[in-house]
Amino acid sequence: MTAPLFLVFGLLLILSALMTILHRNPITSALFLVLSFCSLAGIYLLLRAEFLAMVQIIVYAGAIMVLFLFVIMYLNLKHDVETGVQIAVRRGVGWLLAITVGALVVALFQRQWAPGPVVGLTDATGNTEAIGKLLYSRYLFPFELTSIILLAAMIGVIVIGKGRQGGTIE
Amino acid sequence: MLEIWNDPTFQIGFWAVVKAGLILFIMLTLVSYLIYAERKICGHIQARTGPNRVGPLGLLQPAADVLKLFFKEEFIPAEANKVIFHLAPVLAVVPAIVVFAVIPWGPPPFLVADVNVGLLVFLAMSSIGVYAITLAGWSSNNKYALLGGLRSSAQMISYELAMGLSTIGVLLLAGSLSLVSIVEAQQKVWFVVFQPVAFVIFLITALAETNRAPFDLPEAEGELVAGFHTEYSSMKWALFFLGEYMNMLAICSIAVTLFLGGWLGPGPSYLGPLWFLAKLMVLIFVFIWIRWTYPRLRYDQLMNLGWKVLLPVSLANIVLTSIVIWWRTNG
Numbered sequence: 001m002t003a004p005l006f007l008v009f010g011l012l013l014i015l016s017a018l019m020t021i022l023h024r025n026p027i028t029s030a031l032f033l034v035l036s037f038c039s040l041a042g043i044y045l046l047l048r049a050e051f052l053a054m055v056q057i058i059v060y061a062g063a064i065m066v067l068f069l070f071v072i073m074y075l076n077l078k079h080d081v082e083t084g085v086q087i088a089v090r091r092g093v094g095w096l097l098a099i100t101v102g103a104l105v106v107a108l109f110q111r112q113w114a115p116g117p118v119v120g121l122t123d124a125t126g127n128t129e130a131i132g133k134l135l136y137s138r139y140l141f142p143f144e145l146t147s148i149i150l151l152a153a154m155i156g157v158i159v160i161g162k163g164r165q166g167g168t169i170e
Numbered sequence: 171m172l173e174i175w176n177d178p179t180f181q182i183g184f185w186a187v188v189k190a191g192l193i194l195f196i197m198l199t200l201v202s203y204l205i206y207a208e209r210k211i212c213g214h215i216q217a218r219t220g221p222n223r224v225g226p227l228g229l230l231q232p233a234a235d236v237l238k239l240f241f242k243e244e245f246i247p248a249e250a251n252k253v254i255f256h257l258a259p260v261l262a263v264v265p266a267i268v269v270f271a272v273i274p275w276g277p278p279p280f281l282v283a284d285v286n287v288g289l290l291v292f293l294a295m296s297s298i299g300v301y302a303i304t305l306a307g308w309s310s311n312n313k314y315a316l317l318g319g320l321r322s323s324a325q326m327i328s329y330e331l332a333m334g335l336s337t338i339g340v341l342l343l344a345g346s347l348s349l350v351s352i353v354e355a356q357q358k359v360w361f362v363v364f365q366p367v368a369f370v371i372f373l374i375t376a377l378a379e380t381n382r383a384p385f386d387l388p389e390a391e392g393e394l395v396a397g398f399h400t401e402y403s404s405m406k407w408a409l410f411f412l413g414e415y416m417n418m419l420a421i422c423s424i425a426v427t428l429f430l431g432g433w434l435g436p437g438p439s440y441l442g443p444l445w446f447l448a449k450l451m452v453l454i455f456v457f458i459w460i461r462w463t464y465p466r467l468r469y470d471q472l473m474n475l476g477w478k479v480l481l482p483v484s485l486a487n488i489v490l491t492s493i494v495i496w497w498r499t500n501g
Contacts (some may be wrong), residue, residue: 027308054290062297063327066304070323073308128287128347
């Protein structure tokens with residue numbers, strides 16, 4: 001049962017990712033990105049990472065993409081209006097990035113770094129507890145570092161938001 | 171042909187489908203009579219009788235309403251984004267239905283699936299539910315609808331945080347994300363006793379998440395015509411309506427499971443679903459009661475309540491609960 005489901009989610013993921021970058025309407029692109037996040041969550045489920053799958057939907061598909069959509073709707077972008085130099089620069093950077101990613105993919109496939117099946121974390125109670133324990137023991141430092149970065153981002157947003165209104169920051 | 175019946179995977183799948191169908195049937199019936207109840211209760215709150223013409227006591231009113239909706243003209247604005255316009259009502263109903271899959275209606279045979287991240291499934295689906303209203307508002311190409319959609323996404327994102335945080339106190343007490351284990355952890359005392367603050371916050375945010383008065387800003391008839399569903403008619407509008415009531419049932423079921431002991435109650439275990447339904451109905455009545463009692467909040471009041479009251483209080487509740495639990499296990 002796992003193999004056909006993996007094929008379905010995998011194909012859905014690739015197709016929706018392609019549609020995200022190929023579609024001209026920014027709202028539709030954002031929606032396809034949501035679909036690709038959801039199919040990624042499906043693949044996580046097949047790998048028995050239930051917690052990760054649900055957090056993927058809550059954080060990425062739910063919170064972050066809604067904010068994206070919110071901004072796109074506020075700006076009311078119907079079409080890409082920029083022309084000329086900016087497009088050329090973007091194309092150049094895009095090709096550069098695409099070649100880098102392509103080289104990375106080739107390198108990865110040659111070394112066979114594809115992750116194997118998850119072992120040892122698939123007991124009946126699930127792996128939520130295991131993730132929590134790892135986060136607060138082996139990965140404590142990166143975890144705390146991430147929270148500091150997020151805090152810095154939060155403070156930055158508040159400062160920028162206050163500045164835009166023309167008021168002084170006390 | 172008969173061997174397939176002995177295959178355990180097939181059996182699990184078969185019974186899941188049967189139960190899902192049964193739950194869907196019960197929920198749809200419940201929703202139509204919920205609307206009847208809402209109109210009747212609202213009528214009595216406003217000192218009138220409510221629907222009383224179709225059938226005895228107006229009991230056939232839901233059937234008449236549904237028939238009327240089926241035969242109404244379906245209108246799509248010329249400038250609307252057709253695909254998204256069609257997609258939005260579907261997105262309003264589906265997440266609510268998915269939540270029913272993990273709700274434990276009773277002790278083990280009376281549930282579809284005991285998922286070990288049951289509570290997260292609920293939170294994930296409620297965060298997906300935001301899309302329905304946002305997209306409906308955007309794709310209608312109508313300024314009232316767009317304003318309603320924008321308001322709703324801001325509102326639901328703000329209140330989702332407080333809702334998620336208010337459930338963490340329960341998680342700390344139960345030590346599990348599985349809804350069945352959470353109910354079983356309440357054998358002695360319901361969690362509402364230990365977590366009264368979290369329960370109140372959950373109810374307030376539940377009202378906001380289901381867009382019901384006093385948090386019905388996405389619709390706000392007085393200022394936005396009908397908000398996000400201004401351009402919707404016929405069965406598409408009915409789907410939004412269905413989604414709202416389905417969401418209400420789902421969110422109240424989660425509240426019953428987390429705080430009011432789920433299926434637990436006196437009597438043999440097969441009475442579990444009845445206890446569950448009874449508690450659910452009490453909560454639903456409270457929802458309807460609140461809707462017809464309080465006036466709508468202003469937009470800035472809504473944001474202040476969400477960010478400056480509910481969020482800090484729920485964070486304080488988590489800290490307090492953690493300290494008490496740590497103290498009781500280590501002190």
